[in-house]
Amino acid sequence: MRIPPYYRRPSWQRFFAGMAVGGAISWCIFLYIFGVWQEDNAKLIRKQQKDITELNNDLKIWQEDYEELNKRNLAKITVQKINIKIINWERYKLDDFSVFETEEAVRDDIKMVLAKDLETVAKSKDLVKKIIENKPIKINEKRYKLKVKEMTIFTTLTIQLEIQFDK
Incomplete structure (x- = not known):
């Protein structure tokens, strides 16, 4: 090739x-x-x-x-804290410790609203009022009852109470 x-x-x-x-x-x-x-x-x-x-x-x-x-x-949007204040305790000449114990007892009674959303707490505000008002409190051998004067529902549930003699 x-x-x-x-x-x-x-x-x-x-x-x-x-x-x-x-x-x-x-x-x-x-x-x-x-x-x-x-x-x-x-x-x-x-x-x-x-x-x-x-x-x-x-x-x-x-x-x-x-x-x-x-x-x-x-x-x-949830209740984080509960503030309870009794506004007329001086009228009945109660000592600070008794007032503090009463506020703590009320706080313990309604602690179920802690960490609940605001809508649920707002719907059950009548129940909270009844829980507080229907429980008699005994201080210094006398019976008292509490009346809800003002209730503010927000992240802190603030309740102002009046104390009166139980009849």
Whole structure:
């Protein structure tokens, strides 16, 4: 088998030389275009990675704030504390300790409203009133009864009571 003698004809020599030079030039153009394209894509990928990192950090911050707000809102919509105050204890010449014990007894009687949502407590305010008013209190061998003067229902349940002799 023999290679045809194309190397002797100048037209074929130019054709093969043109193919070699054209191939080299097109390869250089391809490498340039591919390099520019790769560089643009690498920049785009770096920018997107930076954006994703920033967005993930923002998301983490938003989630933490959202969770904290939820905890605060949950704490706001439930009864957290009960304040009982007897306003006319001086009239009956009661000592501070007896008043304190009476307030604590009332607080123990209605502690069921702690950690309940405000809507439930508002619906059962008549029940709370009846619990307080129907229980006679014995202080210094005398019987007293309590009357609810004012009741404020919020995160702190505040009740002002008047004390009177039980008949």
